[in-house]
Amino acid sequence: MTTTEQTGAELPLEQCDRVVIRFAGDSGDGMQITGNQFTHTSAVFGNDLATLPDFPAEIRAPAGTRAGVSGFQLQFSSRDIHTPGDEPDVLVAMNPAALIVNYKDLRSGGTIIANTGAFTAAELRKASLDTNPLEDGTLAGYRVIQVDINKRVQETLADSPLKSKDIQRCKNFYTLGLMYWLYSRPVETTLNWLDEKFAKRPEVADANKKALQAGYNAGDIQELFQSRYAVPPCGALPAGTYRNIMGNQAVALGLAAGAELAGLKLFLGSYPITPATTILEELAALKNFGVKTFQAEDEIAGICTALGASYAGYLGATTTSGPGLALKTEAMGLAVITELPLVIVNVQRGGPSTGLPTKVEQADLLQSVCGRNSEAPLPVLACATAADSFDCAVEACRIAIEYMTPVILLSDNFIANGSQPWKLPRVDDLPKFPVTFRKDPVDFLPYSRNEKGARPWVIPGTKDLVHRIGGLEKDETGNISITPENHEIMTRIRQDKIIGIRDSIPTPAVDGPESGDLLVLGWGSTKGPINGAVERVQEAGQSVSQMHLRHIWPFPKGLDEIFGRFKAVMIPEMNMGQLTRLLRSEYPQHNFISYPKVQGQPFRATEIATKIKELLEN
Amino acid sequence: MSTETVLKKKDFKSDQEVRWCPGCGDYGIINSVQGALADLGATKENTVFVSGIGCSSRFPYYMDTYGFHSIHGRAPAIASGIKAANPDLTVWIVTGDGDGLSIGGNHMAHILRRNLDINILLFNNQIYGLTKGQYSPTSPTGLRTKTSPMGSVDRPFDPIGFALGCNATFVARTIDTHMKHMGGVLKAAAAHKGTSFVEIFQNCVIFNDGCFDETAAKDVRDERTLDLRPGEPLVYGKELDKGVRVDGWDPHIVAAGEAATWDPAGASSAPAFLMSQLDQDPAMPTPIGIFQAVEGPIYEEALEAQIDEAVERKGAGTLESLIWSGETWTVD
Numbered sequence: 001m002t003t004t005e006q007t008g009a010e011l012p013l014e015q016c017d018r019v020v021i022r023f024a025g026d027s028g029d030g031m032q033i034t035g036n037q038f039t040h041t042s043a044v045f046g047n048d049l050a051t052l053p054d055f056p057a058e059i060r061a062p063a064g065t066r067a068g069v070s071g072f073q074l075q076f077s078s079r080d081i082h083t084p085g086d087e088p089d090v091l092v093a094m095n096p097a098a099l100i101v102n103y104k105d106l107r108s109g110g111t112i113i114a115n116t117g118a119f120t121a122a123e124l125r126k127a128s129l130d131t132n133p134l135e136d137g138t139l140a141g142y143r144v145i146q147v148d149i150n151k152r153v154q155e156t157l158a159d160s161p162l163k164s165k166d167i168q169r170c171k172n173f174y175t176l177g178l179m180y181w182l183y184s185r186p187v188e189t190t191l192n193w194l195d196e197k198f199a200k201r202p203e204v205a206d207a208n209k210k211a212l213q214a215g216y217n218a219g220d221i222q223e224l225f226q227s228r229y230a231v232p233p234c235g236a237l238p239a240g241t242y243r244n245i246m247g248n249q250a251v252a253l254g255l256a257a258g259a260e261l262a263g264l265k266l267f268l269g270s271y272p273i274t275p276a277t278t279i280l281e282e283l284a285a286l287k288n289f290g291v292k293t294f295q296a297e298d299e300i301a302g303i304c305t306a307l308g309a310s311y312a313g314y315l316g317a318t319t320t321s322g323p324g325l326a327l328k329t330e331a332m333g334l335a336v337i338t339e340l341p342l343v344i345v346n347v348q349r350g351g352p353s354t355g356l357p358t359k360v361e362q363a364d365l366l367q368s369v370c371g372r373n374s375e376a377p378l379p380v381l382a383c384a385t386a387a388d389s390f391d392c393a394v395e396a397c398r399i400a401i402e403y404m405t406p407v408i409l410l411s412d413n414f415i416a417n418g419s420q421p422w423k424l425p426r427v428d429d430l431p432k433f434p435v436t437f438r439k440d441p442v443d444f445l446p447y448s449r450n451e452k453g454a455r456p457w458v459i460p461g462t463k464d465l466v467h468r469i470g471g472l473e474k475d476e477t478g479n480i481s482i483t484p485e486n487h488e489i490m491t492r493i494r495q496d497k498i499i500g501i502r503d504s505i506p507t508p509a510v511d512g513p514e515s516g517d518l519l520v521l522g523w524g525s526t527k528g529p530i531n532g533a534v535e536r537v538q539e540a541g542q543s544v545s546q547m548h549l550r551h552i553w554p555f556p557k558g559l560d561e562i563f564g565r566f567k568a569v570m571i572p573e574m575n576m577g578q579l580t581r582l583l584r585s586e587y588p589q590h591n592f593i594s595y596p597k598v599q600g601q602p603f604r605a606t607e608i609a610t611k612i613k614e615l616l617e618n
Numbered sequence: 619m620s621t622e623t624v625l626k627k628k629d630f631k632s633d634q635e636v637r638w639c640p641g642c643g644d645y646g647i648i649n650s651v652q653g654a655l656a657d658l659g660a661t662k663e664n665t666v667f668v669s670g671i672g673c674s675s676r677f678p679y680y681m682d683t684y685g686f687h688s689i690h691g692r693a694p695a696i697a698s699g700i701k702a703a704n705p706d707l708t709v710w711i712v713t714g715d716g717d718g719l720s721i722g723g724n725h726m727a728h729i730l731r732r733n734l735d736i737n738i739l740l741f742n743n744q745i746y747g748l749t750k751g752q753y754s755p756t757s758p759t760g761l762r763t764k765t766s767p768m769g770s771v772d773r774p775f776d777p778i779g780f781a782l783g784c785n786a787t788f789v790a791r792t793i794d795t796h797m798k799h800m801g802g803v804l805k806a807a808a809a810h811k812g813t814s815f816v817e818i819f820q821n822c823v824i825f826n827d828g829c830f831d832e833t834a835a836k837d838v839r840d841e842r843t844l845d846l847r848p849g850e851p852l853v854y855g856k857e858l859d860k861g862v863r864v865d866g867w868d869p870h871i872v873a874a875g876e877a878a879t880w881d882p883a884g885a886s887s888a889p890a891f892l893m894s895q896l897d898q899d900p901a902m903p904t905p906i907g908i909f910q911a912v913e914g915p916i917y918e919e920a921l922e923a924q925i926d927e928a929v930e931r932k933g934a935g936t937l938e939s940l941i942w943s944g945e946t947w948t949v950d
Contacts, residue, residue: 044947189945233949243946253940260937267703269695287928289935292921294702297728301695304688304725308668308699311686312707316699334689424946427937460684460700460707463663468632468679470687471671479634480679 012227018077019183019231020085023175024102025094027060027070030172035072036419037176041189043244043421046233047076050528052084052602053417057274057358064126069101080236082528082535084418086604092175094118094149097127103139111143113178115171117150145224149174156214160207170211177215184230187216238423245422247386247415248275251319251345252282254393256289258343259315261394262401263434265290267314269305271298271324274357275413276347279319299327303344307331310340311469313437313459315397317343322351322364325408329372332406336376336494338469339447339455341400341407343393348412348524350600359600360413362524363575368408369553369582375491377498379403380553382410384527387422389415392550398433403501404454410552412574414525414602441465446478447490452504453497498554505551507558512538512545515565518615523549523579525602526572532605537612544612552579555586563590570595570615572608627656632682638673643794643820647741648680650797651710654804655683660708667710668697670717673748674741674820677712691722694729694738698917701734705918708808711738715756716746719775723755730784732917733812739804740777740815741794743822744829751825763825777817778894778909782887787812789890789910793834794820799845799906812914819906833897833904846893846907851877854903862896862903864889869896882911 021038025031032053039051054071061068075085087107093099095118103112119132133139134146153174157167173190180187191209198205219225245253259266268291270280284293292314296302299320306316320328325346335342348364350356368380379399383389389411396409438444438456441464447455458465467478473490475481510519512534522530527548534546547562549555563569568591571580577594584592595611597603630652638644655665665683669675671690678685684707688696693711701709711729718726718740729736745763746752752765756777760769781789788810792803800818807814819830828835833842844854844862852862853874861877862869869892882890890909897904933939 040945044945046947046949237949239949241942241946241948243944256935256940257937260940267699269699286935286940287925288932289940290925290929292702292925294699294921296695297724300692301698301725301728304692304695305699305702308686308696308701309703310699311696312700312703314703330689331692338686424941427941430937459704460666461663461704466662466682466684468681468685468687470678470685471689472687 011225013184014227014229016229016231017079018075018081018085019090019229020073020075020088021090021092021179022071022073022088022102022105023092024069024071024098025172026063026098027056027058027068028063029070029094030169031070031072031094034172034176035074037190037193038179038185039074039419040193040244041180041185042074042076043242044189045185046237047078047231048081048234048237049074049076049420050081050084051419052414055358057356062126064095064097064123066097066101066127069098071098071102076231078232078234080234082531083602083605086606092179094171094175095127096124096129096133099133100127100129103133103142106142108141109143111145112139113145113147115149115175116146117148147178147218147224152214152218153211156210157207160210161203162207166204167207170208173208173211174215177212177217178219180212181216181219182225182228184228187212237421240423242421242423244419245386245390246278246417246419247383247389247411248278248347248417249282250386250389250422251383251393251409251411252279252286254390255317255343255345255397256283256286256291257390257430258394258397260289261430261432262315262397264313264315265292266317267292267294267306267309268317268319269294269296269302269309270319271296271302273299273321273324275349275416276319276321276324276345278416279345279347299324300331303328303331303342307335307340307342310342311338311460315341315343315401317345319345319347321347321349321357322367323354325364325367326371332378333372333374333376334471335406336372336378337471337473339404339494341404341457343396343400343407343409345393345409345411347416348410350598356600358413360525360602361574361598361600362410362412362526363578363598364410365523365552365575365578366581368410375495377495377553378406378408379498379501379551380408380410381551382524382549383415384524384548384550386415386418386420390422394430395550398431399501399504401435402433402454402504403452403497404457405498410524412525437462438465445476447474447476449493453493453500502551502554502557505556507556507562508547508549510545510547510562513543514545516543516545517567518544518612519563519566519569520544520546520608520612521549521569521571521579522546523552523573526574529603529605529608530572533608533612536605536609537616542613542616544616549579552582560587563587567591568593568615570612572597572603572611574598574602624659625656625662627652630655630662630682632680634679636680637676639824641823642673643743643822644674644677644741646794646797647739647800647818647820648677650800650804651739652681654801654808657801658805658808664706665708665710666700667712668693668700669712670722671748672714672717672746674712674714675717691717691720692725693717694722694725697736698729698732698734701736702918702921705735705922709736711736713738713740714747715740715742715744715754715777719777719780720755726780727784730781730786730813730815733787733914734917735811735813737807737814738816740817741820742777742817743820743826745822745826747822747825776894779891781815782890782894782910786815786910787912787914788814788908790815790908791817791819791906793830793839793843793906794818795834795836796839803907806908806911810911812916842903844896844903844905846880846882846905846909848880848882848908848911850880852880853877864892867892869899869902871901882908
């Protein structure tokens with residue numbers, strides 16, 4: 001490495017449409033913070049973006065090992081994008097393990113920025129490497145930029161009052177500074193964030209700020225790169241005010257908003273479980289909105305406290321992931337038979353059992369639609385993107401309240417922790433669905449029905465309306481009835497009520513030609529990769545259409561007619577074909593082609609595009 | 619409110635036919651609860667009975683109040699949600715030894731430590747009744763039932779010791795046939811601020827008849843039980859001539875005049891624990907009455923206080939401030 005001084009301004013500035021960066025390091029290297037800061041700065045700068053954090057199941061796997069590698073990928077763009085990108089253009093590798101685990105994902109000819117300070121014999125051993133990949137030809141075909149970040153940070157902070165170990169913890173901000181320089185990003189957003197984050201520890205804020213600035217300056221004064229890059233703000237984003245949001249954050253805000261739109265207060269009963277926990281954390285911080293959060297002793301108590309709160313006149317909600325949903329099953333049945341509003345959020349992860357707790361899968365669909373004892377139908381919705389999660393949560397609240405029913409809202413680990421710009425809705429534009437509790441004792445029957453099939457919501461404390469509800473079958477009077485005729489009547493009433501929800505939901509739009517050879521149908525977080533794939537195929541001149549389901553149970557009206565306009569319907573799913581099964585049973589006359597993926601990773605747009613082309617050509 | 623008609627015991631009976639077995643101890647208990655509600659001046663609309671599954675859990679259907687018959691073992695969780703949402707309601711949980719200490723043991727432990735202002739009545743008959751006679755977590759070791767034909771090899775829970783171990787602020791025991799005593803305990807439980815745990819010795823005439831006869835039968839109970847009354851001496855016997863005194867860690871039977879004075883509100887739960895195990899010595903009487911009654915912070919009050927504090931510090935949130943917060947930017 002030379003120390004020849006040269007100003008960055010003399011380097012050519014290359015304009016790019018989009019760039020995909022992956023930051024990778026040890027779990028303790030602060031890669032999630034680095035990625036989030038780059039994301040935030042790019043969002044405020046005006047790029048469209050999408051992110052994919054990827055961290056191990058262990059909080060701190062043994063340092064330096066392949067198991068301990070934590071990654072954060074983001075795509076930022078001057079155009080409308082849908083995914084965090086298939087192949088990174090740039091890989092930042094903070095240690096040998098991070099390099100070896102990630103370099104194969106890079107596009108050919110891509111750039112690797114390697115922290116040579118971590119490529120010591122000991123670190124190579126920890127990563128189970130016999131030779132140094134920076135020297136043994138492993139990285140042939142990639143452009144490798146070598147920077148001894150350990151040493152640079154030590155030099156930069158030689159005068160810092162921090163201990164040597166704490167100085168090394170500033171490495172990620174040095175790296176971030178370097179990347180800000182390379183992609184012509186402003187440093188101010190992060191400088192301000194550091195001041196705020198470490199307000200009580202100014203020496204830590206100072207050290208990280210210095211490291212950030214030093215990394216930025218290193219780009220200027222050291223001949224590390226042949227050019228700098230600029231990704232101009234995205235012109236495709238519709239006008240409006242934006243904030244960057246993660247899926248779990250959007251669900252939390254959507255639940256709080258949903259309660260407000262109903263004129264209620266929100267009660268969240270929940271037990272911590274990855275990757276749903278941050279919804280509980282977000283809502284616990286919204287006490288000034290009157291939100292009550294109850295960290296329960298287990299998943300069952302989570303849903304039961306929420307159901308109790310709904311009974312008492314709050315909007316009850318509970319949040320979980322697949323294994324937790326399994327534990328809540330019996331209480332969901334109780335919510336079905338007592339016909340109380342309840343929102344159950346399932347942030348899906350890989351399974352079965354504990355499975356892949358920090359990876360993505362969409363394999364709880366059949367569990368959600370069918371997974372309860374006896375006939376216990378309830379509506380199921382799915383969030384498509386981080387920003388869409390807000391609208392979906394509001395919609396789940398609406399259905400729960402208008403139809404007096406538990407609702408399952410499916411999210412997944414991809415969108416829960418992934419972020420994107422969210423165009424803020426105007427409060428006046430949000431749907432309102434105010435609740436009227438029943439207070440009139442005249443002709444009161446606890447299980448009478450309104451035009452939607454919903455029973456009256458009477459909260460304890462209401463005079464002259466005392467009655468009992470419970471898990472035993474009831475008749476209209478609320479009294480126990482186990483006659484054969486009554487059970488069949490009540491079973492049909494509960495089913496018809498749920499099927500009737502389709503009267504209140506729109507038929508999803510077809511994107512692309514209204515008819516043709518192939519419709520690509522998605523649900524949940526496959527939306528981004530499907531969008532990307534379909535656009536590519538369309539740009540290549542082939543005809544393909546796309547449709548996405550938000551409401552999965554009941555299916556919206558009009559699907560039969562839409563499917564009839566296409567020769568085949570292809571369904572990419574991160575499971576073994578669960579939506580495909582449901583559709584085949586509901587619409588057996590159509591040709592559904594399942595395209596499953598169960599690797600704990602989201603689809604790449606290229607994978608889907610290749611499959612589409614293959615289907616179109618056969 | 620003072621102009622309202624004061625409700626009588628019969629006003630708390632619902633129009634539903636009671637379907638417990640003839641001779642079941644539950645009849646005496648519901649009678650006593652309805653009497654206590656009348657004496658306490660309770661209203662129908664502000665009273666909620668929550669139950670799980672089991673014979674005892676049919677209780678809410680027979681009460682003319684609000685009622686929620688839920689699922690097995692989960693009544694404490696449902697009730698916690700109700701009370702946390704609306705602290706103005708008076709919430710009672712009715713449960714049994716299987717519902718409350720076996721399938722629902724976890725929820726029972728946690729409601730007791732959280733100390734919501736809820737009253738819990740645990741009907742202990744040492745047997746599973748509704749499933750027709752299997753041993754329960756309070757059945758004595760050796761009990762022969764359909765699932766333990768050679769005698770149960772399980773060691774039992776002591777409900778009082780369980781509740782004390784969970785840091786419960788009010789712990790008491792009474793007997794289904796001892797109406798006067800039960801009325802007093804129920805009213806003390808209702809008056810207590812915090813979670814009140816009341817174990818009721820309840821006879822199952824069909825599957826475990828007479829399981830408490832040695833201590834609770836009317837003809838022996840004066841001699842075989844010791845009523846723990848706050849501020850009163852630890853005396854028992856038909857003539858109240860016998861007493862209990864504790865020297866060091868060892869309880870002794872003494873003359874009434876030498877008996878210790880009972881204080882369930884002390885800083886330590888040790889005396890209550892000691893009383894809960896008193897009858898492990900067969901010569902000793904079985905304590906009933908109030909084992910523990912201490913003050914503690916109330917969960918739902920603390921929750922509301924935090925909300926008030928947050929509103930004071932940050933201002934009451936609105937939809938606008940919920941959505942339009944964080945770092946934003948504008949695209950023209």
